[in-house]
Amino acid sequence: MLNIKFIRENSDKARTAFRSRGMAENLLDEVISLDERRRAIIVELEEGQHLRNTTSSQIGQLKKEGTDIAELSQEMRQVGEKIKELEKESKEVEDNLNQKLLLLPNLPHPDVPYGQTGEDNPVVHVWGAPTKFSFEPKPHFELGENFGILDFEASAKITGARFALYKGFGARLERALINFMLDLHTKEHGYQEILPPFMVNSAAMTGTGQLPKFKEDLFKCESTDYYLIPTAEVPVTNIHREEILRGDDLPIYYTAYTPCFRAEAGAYGKDTRGLIRQHQFNKVELVKFTKPEDSYAELERLLNDAEEVLKKLEIPYRVVVLCTGDLGFASAKTYDIEAWMPASGGYREISSCSNFEDFQARRAMIRFKRTPDSKPEFVHTLNGSGLAIGRTVVAILENYQLEDGRVAIPKALQPYLDGIEIICPPIKPI
């Protein structure tokens, strides 16, 4: 959520920022006029409340002295009616304003390059080079089915399209990756491990920005207020919702493995085969709470922490910075890490690292005090994938495949798989 005071005083900046995102500005105008109206009502309302408070205590006094208060009561009854009306009106305007404010996206950081689509995202750096093959590399879903470690027929029968069933070594590989990533982030990068609920209520979804605008991307559990999480960002960021943290405790680093559930509305026909785009996938997430002045340095470190996973797994990748038009709703600045995927012959997003500044903190009321008697300020929140597990499986299978049909296992992962160095089709269940 944006700061209404900031909008009031810097409407030009907000306008320019929204244009760069390709947003309509009429919402901004509505917000500004609602804010004016709201403040006018408040002045009138508070005058009435003041009158009621002072007179009511007088009435108490007079009654004790035995004076007749009938007339005064009658007058106050009218003031009461007026207050009730103004309260109703003020609530309506406030709700309306709030609802609109929740629909306004974050302002991009000034560093963020202007652009309209993902095509315009500049490459920041490249690590490694696209894997070279002396043969035609196979797509991961073909390899997975040949090995008997992925069964999309079974998952389609059990649930439907865009679900995966891992078998034997496949299930084990997924689990090994989760452990490998959690160990790396907790033991080497200083994150605390969290295992949160996989369902959250609507207040949590509003706090991080999925609601109210992106309802159609979520799965909701019927006849409850609970949603399946689309990312661990939601439960983990909401750990500190409506809290005032101690400045000395910042920054806070959390990492969490969770499955992620996404409706993928509007993705019909895209990535229909394989693990790339699923309604349910696993992810290890990194979340940070920082002081405002530290958040951009922390974003760089977060990006490094996520990159480290791919370096250790020796998977080639590049980092891009999202342009204004491609930037997510809540984010002020985002880096995407894209891993090299040989079968499709391109780089593919495997992590997204964002600084939300105080956008989420303001929605979720996550604040901190620098010292015990300073004013509360909003924290900055950040998060990034470290990494998406399913897509990492894709990257390993495709990048590590050999001409004879076998697939090597990255060295860093071998300790998590009883030292297995290479797998051969068809593999026996373990």
Add this chain to the structure above:
RNA sequence: GGAGAGGUACCGAAGUGGUCAUAACGGGACCGCCUCGAAAGCGGUUUGGGGGAUAAUCUCUCUCACGUGGGUUCGAAUCCCACCCUCUCCGCCA
């Protein structure tokens, strides 16, 4: 699922229609005194949101908030209704 208890500040907790909710009392935290230093002791400070005034992030002032939302009343933490959450016991259960 059944029965009961409870939600008030950083924590515990009092307050059951008006006389201070910056909320009694206790604890914690912070500052000061004492001390070579500390502990103890003594004194003090400690909620947050939204308006208005102002050049002002200083200050002054008003207002809201006792789980949430309604209702009754001149006046509600207190009375009434609905909902949410927590705890205890019983049942069921991984």
